[in-house]
Amino acid sequence: MKHNKLDDMNCSIATSLELIGEWWTILILREAFFGTRRFEDFQQYLGIARNILTTRLRKLCDGGLLQRVPIKEGAKRHEYKLTAMGRDLYPTLIALTQWGDRWLHLDGAPVKFIDHVTGEEIDDVAILSKQGKELDARDLLLIPGPGANEETKQRLSLLQIAWEKHHEGE
Amino acid sequence: MKHNKLDDMNCSIATSLELIGEWWTILILREAFFGTRRFEDFQQYLGIARNILTTRLRKLCDGGLLQRVPIKEGAKRHEYKLTAMGRDLYPTLIALTQWGDRWLHLDGAPVKFIDHVTGEEIDDVAILSKQGKELDARDLLLIPGPGANEETKQRLSLLQIAWEKHHEGE
């Protein structure tokens, strides 16, 4: 697929997928969150082809999610560590994990996420209003942000009309 | 890529990606959240090849994220609507959107998500403890859940040892 198209979509999901939407990439990030840092370890834990691993790691480094750092002071060998940008994807990955736990692993989650201070399981990742109320897909209205182009603005205004029509008389 | 391997990974991210990790799938879901329901509309808004759209929609229906329903009572033509399972992916997609907004759209988000009751923008999707405290990747401990197999258990116990070693003396 030519995803260079995706960047023109004026959509953060498309731009994000451009960077992390290829096969294996998200699993590589999962491994990174598990603490994996070395090429051989990624390769063995994931069973990914070595050439693909090479290109994915390079892309993640270029994109700023991982950084290559020497294993120790002055060493020539390096490891791949999550950057702040990479770590900031954790809510997304946990949301996806919990979704999979809820809908695809009916016999129980493989992994539990624990707050290591309290020892309690974390909450489900959710959409919250400023008041902390949990919101559903139907509670949301999409409006153009500061980065919206004309096409997006037009599309969202049509959406809003459709939304009002759909909910009129409630 | 043969992702049938992924299902054996005892990992909800892998199982989820098996279902929604192919090219275009997440963008199709984004469109669905925007309210798109008809084949031609998905095709035109996304610019996706028609045969790929066919296979993706079928997989999403088979997987339970979308359902085909008649356009109106008794009509032969149908549309693709999100199921509860599909709608439940919204936190994940919003988390990804916000991540893209933060790191890739530095000149401003294309779309803002508004709580239609209050008119305020929603909060950033985050990892929260039971007490509502926002947690970072480093605050979490991973432990085996009820669905963990032996391999997962072993791996997570090694991780826990590494984690303690890494943080000892803090």
Added chain:
DNA sequence: TTCAAAAGTTGCTATTTGCAACTAAATATG
């Protein structure tokens, strides 16, 4: 200094995508 492991690279095959033309059925139109 020798050796084995780490981190890729290369070349080839198999699988997926993309494209564009074609088809069949369903709805709309006169």
Added chain:
DNA sequence: CATATTTAGTTGCAAATAGCAACTTTTGAA
């Protein structure tokens, strides 16, 4: 009611990606 126009795909072929396994080149260790 007959005909035209959408809608929702299917098909076949070219181009791009992924998988596999063997090979190379540096390390770091003994």
